[in-house]
Amino acid sequence: MTKALDVKDKYVSDFEAFSANGESGVPQWLQALRNEAIERFSSVGFPTTRDERWRFTSVARVAETKFALANGERPSIPTAEVRQHVLECGSEQVLVFINGRYSEELSSTGGVPEGVIACGLRQVTGSGLETVEHHLGKYARMTDNPFTALSTAFMADGAFLYVPSDTILGDPIQLLFLTASGGRPVVTHPRNLICLERGAAASVIESHVGLVDDMYWTNCVTEAVVRDNARLHLYRVQRESEQANHTATTQSYQSRDSNVALTTVELGSALSRHDINAVLDGEGAECSLYGLTQIQGSQHVDHHTTIEHAQPHCSSWEFFNGIYDEKARGVFTGRIVVHPGAQRTDSKQTNNNLLLSEGARADSQPQLEIYADDVKCTHGATLGPIDDKALFYLQTRGIDAEVARNLLTYGFGVEILNKIAVAELRERLDQLVHARLDDGAARRRAKNQC
Amino acid sequence: MTSGVEQHISQPYKYGWSTEVESDVVPVGLNEAIIQLISEKKGEPEWLLQWRLNAFRNWLKLKEPTWANVRYEPVDYQAIHYYAAPKKPKKLESLSEVDPKVLETFSKLGIPLEEQKRLAGVAVDAVFDSVSVATTFKEKLAEHGVIFLPFSEAVREHPELVRKYLGSVVPATDNFFAALNSAVFTDGSFVYVPEGVRCPMELSTYFRINAASTGQFERTLIVAEEGAYVSYLEGCSAPMRDENQLHAAVVELVALRDAEIKYSTVQNWYPGDEDGKGGIYNFVTKRGDCRGENSKISWTQVETGSAITWKYPSCLLTGDNSIGEFYSVAVTNNHQQADTGTKMIHIGKNTKSTIVSKGVSAGKSQNTYRGQVKIMKNAQGARNFSQCDSMLIGDKCGAHTFPYIDVRNSSAIMEHEATTSKIGEDQIFYCQQRGLSAEDAVSMIVNGFCKEVFRELPMEFAVEAQNLLGISLEGSVG
Incomplete structure (x- = not known):
């Protein structure tokens, strides 16, 4: 917790440096907006899992690391x-x-x-x-x-x-x-x-x-x-x-x-x-x-x-x-x-x-x-x-269990991919998903062999 | 044991409200001295006093929960009499002295005339003596070894059982209201069904006439031993008016191996007037523990009363193959606010749970379903089905659904469905066309909507519940 507070203060002081040099030539409305925002952030800090909206996601990884501005x-x-x-x-x-x-x-x-x-x-x-x-x-x-x-x-x-x-x-x-x-x-x-x-x-x-x-x-x-x-x-x-x-x-x-x-x-x-x-x-x-x-x-x-x-x-x-x-x-x-x-x-x-x-x-x-x-x-x-039944069905048709799993998993994911109207994007994502599923299958196979 | 129960039943009622009248009012406020005083007045053993004090110390550390979707004026917990023997109700000579509005409700509910008198506090005719009815029931229970006692008597008669199970499902530190209840609870029911016994009748607070007045801080504990079965009815469909605004009850159920507990509630406390003035705050903690293998706990509730409801009957499915069920109808009208639902925690293997929740909001009310299904890491093969439907009548009310689903075991299967819709205008029109009034049509449609839940209620309750629904929704159309 104290770590997260430290990090919070770091961003507040980063902000001062940020608005003082390089970013100082911005219009007034933008500077005002930024000031309001940093004030808001410094008063609330990073959310914790006690926050209803962040109950299932801990951002400690982010809140406890001092990230430098990629300026x-x-x-x-x-x-x-x-x-x-x-x-x-x-x-x-x-x-x-x-x-x-x-x-x-x-x-x-x-x-x-x-x-x-x-x-x-x-x-x-x-x-x-x-x-x-x-x-x-x-x-x-x-x-x-x-x-x-x-x-x-x-x-x-x-x-x-x-x-x-x-x-x-x-x-x-x-x-x-x-x-x-x-x-x-x-x-x-x-x-x-x-x-x-x-x-x-x-x-x-x-x-x-x-x-x-x-x-x-x-x-x-x-x-x-x-x-x-x-x-x-x-x-x-x-x-x-x-x-x-x-x-x-x-x-x-x-x-x-x-x-x-x-x-x-x-x-x-x-x-x-x-x-x-x-x-x-x-x-x-x-x-x-x-x-x-x-x-x-x-x-x-x-x-x-x-x-x-x-x-x-x-x-x-x-x-x-x-x-x-x-x-x-x-x-x-x-x-x-x-x-x-x-x-x-x-x-x-x-x-x-x-x-x-x-x-x-x-x-x-x-x-x-x-x-x-x-x-x-x-x-x-x-x-x-x-x-299980779908998996069994595919296996009875001579399809390897891992391949069958991936087929079914892909079928589950493709419902969303089908909503993409840009054909090229859809194809690329298709390939990516397939490649990731194949990776997963390869890892499982390797694990089973050990 | 059986003879002990018999003995108890045959002796005249000694400890109830009636013997402790007037002088028994402890000062306003809550502190350790007050708790000691309550405990002393009830002649409790030292361990129970320590348990209460422990709960109180924890309560001081807890904060009143604010996450529920309800708004109310803050309660001043130091301005309440935590132990005041109820005033003896004024005996009325005949039904003509009773508020005609109350009588109207009774006849709509179809309550027999004699029963109406009893509920309204009119002296009961000698012909119909409900005391004797209750006594017959008690004899029958004793025959089977079932213990069914007011809580404070159970503490005296069966301290070992009470001590073993009290707080084992809802610990004294569980939440703000449970801790408060643990510190100051005054009475309630204790049920113990011995091994292999199927309780011969539906148990009901209704027949527990020696402690029929609803306590402000009620404590109920039901234990079903191996292979036992019990069905318990709580509340009454008749409108209950109560001077106490704050109610914080705790109900604990323990089902051991192969046991089954069915707990049904019909709650129709005073909801406040049409402008939202008055009404009861109902902050209840109810939880059942399916401790043994193949055990089953089923909650059924029909909630139509109270200004504010904060209630989540839950099941801990600890034993393998245990089953949890939750059937609920929550109806809100005028300015009522209800935040109710359930928690199903799957711990054992092959545990199953079913949730069916029906919410009906009318007037300016807010009706919220809030539920959690949690499947723990070792709950192999767990299965859940949840269905939450809401119906809106009028455009000033709100219906909300907040389910939390947390699955930590990949072999678990869970489904959740929720719908919200308006009552069908074409359906109402169709009914009106056939000569039904708009109000009857609404009542009929809503009853159909809630049918899945009413089916779970014991027979006589189901009929009353249907009538109750019609009354609760009165004035919500047109």
Whole structure:
């Protein structure tokens, strides 16, 4: 505990240094926002498992390590290494971030249509662009989550995407966050802002990739504002190093008849906590959240979702599947809040968990808070091992037990992968999941032989 | 043992409320001296006094829980009389003196006339003497060796049994309200069913007439020995008015090998008036321990009363192959708030649990299901099925579901389902079309919604519970 307090104080003094040099040339509104955030963080500190919202996830790993701000470090990374993480489709609209900082030379924005702005957040915060001041930090509530407060205090860079009215982007925009810690524990606070004006449509792929197998910490916040009739497809792939820590908040805010679909795939990091908050604040808005977690070893992934139905006639769907092998642990909390007056809400939530081994563990807390009467809300959660009968059936057809297990496991995960509309991304994730399942099978075989 | 019970039954009732009237009021507040005084007045042995004091010392260290989804004015625990012999109810001469509203409720519940008199405190005719009915029952119980006594008598008659099991399921330090109860509990029931005995009748507080008035801090302990079976009914469907606002009861059940306990509750305490004034705070800790192999504990509850309910009947499935069940109907209307549910802790192998919870909210009430299913590391082959449905009547009420699912064994299978919906307008319309009033239609639809739970209630209770539901929801439509 005292250790965590120490670390907290370190961030507070880091903040003073951070706002004094280099970051001092920022506009006043941003400085005010940062100050407010650090004040908030210094008053609450890191959450503990005594906190209801953090009951099943201990962040001691993060709270007791002194991470240095990854400021200005630009390890040179060969373009080829970067390109292998880039999809062919929309390869001319890629924003690359190295250790949380936008890299102009590695990014390629040639394919971005006229009127659309896709650039580093740092490039626009000082530019007087009203959209940024108007939206940045307005949706992800720092009072809800100390990590959001910390992100707001230290926000310096990230992606900024602005799609003007009635503009439809065909190919996805790719945001690639690469971390190469360089041997010491560093923290990055990437901060993204996505604004879709009336009738705009875009898909965005946010990938977090660890380049070295090291201990570092990514604390990412993405805010998305989706105006009337706009549609946003957001894909999020977390492939951090298996030593790393990843804390993130994805906050969306929707107006009338808008549509947001978020698909999140969690494969990496030792400790990952992803808060997804969706606010439906316009009649007829729709929101779907899909999540796939496939982890092993002693990885820990926690999804904490909140969908707020603030207006009538909104719909939301939520499907989260988790696959936990070895000593992995998964946590899911899904809150659906229907505000007074949000009549005709239609909301469905499903959380399925597959426990592949003795040591795996899963916790699930679906929650409904309903303050309106004319609603249709359901949630369901299941937890269990692979169906013995299905396994037996495949074996009777001559399929090796390990292969059969993987087939069934893949079938469980593919429900979520099928929601991905970008074919290339889906293929790549397919391969990744397969490769990880094969690895697991190989390890089990080796273990059985010993 | 049997003869001891018989002897006890045949002797005139000595220790009840009636002999200790007026003079027996301890000063307001709670401290060690008060607890000593209570213990002394009840003539308790030293170990029980020490147990109470220990609970009290722990209570001082505990904080009142705030996690429940209920809001109420803080209770001043130093402003309560922890031991006040109840005032002798004023005997009324005939039913015409009783509040007509109460009578109306009685007739809706279908309570026989004589029974109505007894409940309303009217002097009972010689023809219908419920005391003699109870005595017949007691003789029958004694024949089978079943012990069914008020708690304080059990402490005197069977100290070894009470000492062995008291606090073994709900320790004195368990939670704020349980600790408070352990320190100051005044009375309750003690049931002991010996090995291999199937209790010949449904036990009910209803027939325990010598201690029928509901204690503020009730303590119930039920022990079923190997292969025993007992069904226990608590409460009464008739409206209970009580001057005490705070109720903190503790119920402990112990089921040994192959034993089965069925515990049914119908709770209809005063919920406060239509504006949410008054009403009882019901903060109860109920827990059963399936200690032996193949044992079974089943909780059934129909909760319609109380201004605030904070109640989670739980099962510890310790023995292999043991079974836990929880069936609940919680109805809230006007300004009532209920935060209720269950905990199923799977510890032994091949343990099974079923949760069926039905919540109905109307008026401006808030109804919360909060439950936990925990499957421990060694609970191979554990199985759980949970279903929580909520129904909303009116647009000012709330229905909430907070299940906690924690699985630490990969061979366990658990399923959870929850739905929330509005009462179907087309269904009401259909019923009205067939000549039913809107109120009857609602009552019918809600009864259908709760059928799975009512099925679990003992026969006569089930009928009353259905009528009760209709009354609780009165005035919630139109």
